[in-house]
Amino acid sequence: MIRLLTQADHEHVMALVSDKPAENLFIIGDIEAYGYDAEIQQLWGQFEEDTLIAILLRYDRNFIPYSKRDFYDVDGFADIILQHDGDFELSGLLEVVAPLKEKFQFKTYRDSTLYYAKCEKxxxxxxxxxxxxxxxxxxxxxxxxxxxxxxxxxxxxxxxxxxxxxxxxxxxxxxxxxxxxxxxxxxxxxxxxxxxxxxxxxxxxxxxxxxxxxxxxxxxxxxxxxxxxxxxxxxxxxxxxxxxxxxxxxxxxxxxxxxxxxxxxxx
CATH class of the missing domain: 3.40.630.30 (Gcn5-related N-acetyltransferase (GNAT))
Structure with a gap:
C-alpha cells in the first residue's frame, strides 16, 4: 500500500532513513526544512502491514525515492510521478532509481551518474x-x-x-x-x-x-x-x-x- 505521509508518520520515516544519513541527505534535510504540509513538498510511503519500507519525496519537480530493500512498488511510484504535469527530475541512489527510470520514455536533457562518497572521520x-x-x-x-x-x-x-x-x-x-x-x-x-x-x-x-x-x-x-x-x-x-x-x-x-x-x- 502506498499513501501520502503526514507528521504522524515522522517517527517511521526517520527510522527508515536515519541509519544512512549520507545516502538520505536530501530527504532528511527537506523534511527538517519543510515538513509534511508545505505546498512545495510531498512524501509518499509504501507500507507492508504497518512497516514503512520505501518512500518517495517530491520537492518542487524533483523526485527522490528510497528503499532499504532490493524491491519496492516501482509501478506505484511511477504512477505518482506521472500525475504531475510538466518536466521533472528523478534523482537518488542508482540502485534505487534504475528500475524507475525504465518506466519513463520521455526525452532527457540531463542524465548523469556520479560517484557518491561519505566520511565520518x-x-x-x-x-x-x-x-x-x-x-x-x-x-x-x-x-x-x-x-x-x-x-x-x-x-x-x-x-x-x-x-x-x-x-x-x-x-x-x-x-x-x-x-x-x-x-x-x-x-x-x-x-x-x-x-x-x-x-x-x-x-x-x-x-x-x-x-x-x-x-x-x-x-x-x-x-x-x-x-x-x-x-x-x-x-x-x-x-x-x-x-x-x-x-x-x-x-x-x-x-x-x-x-x-x-x-x-x-x-
Whole structure:
C-alpha cells in the first residue's frame, strides 16, 4: 500500500532513513526544512502491514525515492510521478532509481551518474596543523569567492550567487571556509550545502588557478571536515573525476555507491 505521509508518520520515516544519513541527505534535510504540509513538498510511503519500507519525496519537480530493500512498488511510484504535469527530475541512489527510470520514455536533457562518497572521520590526525589562515567566508567576501570559483575551469558554469550564500547563511544550511595566503590572496575554498541535523554535502572545493598544487584546498577541507565532525554530522560528496576521488579518499572519504540525476522533458 502506498499513501501520502503526514507528521504522524515522522517517527517511521526517520527510522527508515536515519541509519544512512549520507545516502538520505536530501530527504532528511527537506523534511527538517519543510515538513509534511508545505505546498512545495510531498512524501509518499509504501507500507507492508504497518512497516514503512520505501518512500518517495517530491520537492518542487524533483523526485527522490528510497528503499532499504532490493524491491519496492516501482509501478506505484511511477504512477505518482506521472500525475504531475510538466518536466521533472528523478534523482537518488542508482540502485534505487534504475528500475524507475525504465518506466519513463520521455526525452532527457540531463542524465548523469556520479560517484557518491561519505566520511565520518578524517583518515589522519590534524591536531598539529596550523589553520590560522583558514576562516569562514564573510558577507563582504561573497563576491570575491564567487569570482575565484568561476576562474576555475570546472566551475566556470557553476550556479554561484550572492543570494544563495545569503540564504544558506540565514537558514544554516551551508557554510564556506576560505584560505588566504600571506599576501592576503584568497587561494582556496571549500563549502557545505544541504546541511541537516545528521549530515551535509561538501561542494565547491577549489583552488585559485595560479596557486594550485600547494595543498591549499586540502587544508580548507581538513578544517571544514573537522569542524563538521564536531557537530556529529556525516559528510558526503559527489565526484566524477577519479583524480579528485583519490584526493578525497586520502582524507577519509569512502565510496558508497552512485548517484543518478535525470531531467525529463515531457514536451
Amino acid at each position: 578524517l583518515a589522519y590526525d590534524t591536531e598539529q596543523r596550523d589553520y590560522s589562515n583558514v576562516t569562514t567566508l564573510q558577507p563582504h567576501e561573497y563576491e570575491e569567492n564567487i569570482d575565484m570559483l568561476k576562474s576555475i575551469p570546472e566551475f566556470v558554469h557553476g550556479a554561484f550567487s550572492i543570494e544563495v550564500r545569503k540564504r544558506e547563511a540565514k537558514n544554516n544550511t551551508g557554510r564556506t571556509y576560505i584560505l588566504r595566503n600571506d599576501e592576503d590572496v584568497m587561494v582556496a575554498s571549500a563549502s557545505t550545502t544541504a546541511e541537516n541535523s545528521q549530515s551535509a554535502m561538501i561542494v565547491s572545493v577549489g583552488t585559485n588557478p595560479p596557486y594550485k598544487r600547494k595543498g591549499y584546498a586540502t587544508i580548507c577541507m581538513e578544517k571544514l571536515c573537522s569542524d563538521m565532525f564536531k557537530t556529529g554530522r556525516t559528510l558526503c560528496l559527489f565526484y566524477d573525476n577519479p583524480e579528485a576521488g583519490r584526493i578525497y579518499k586520502r582524507l577519509g572519504f569512502e565510496d558508497i555507491g552512485y548517484w543518478s540525476m535525470t531531467r525529463y522533458n515531457r514536451g
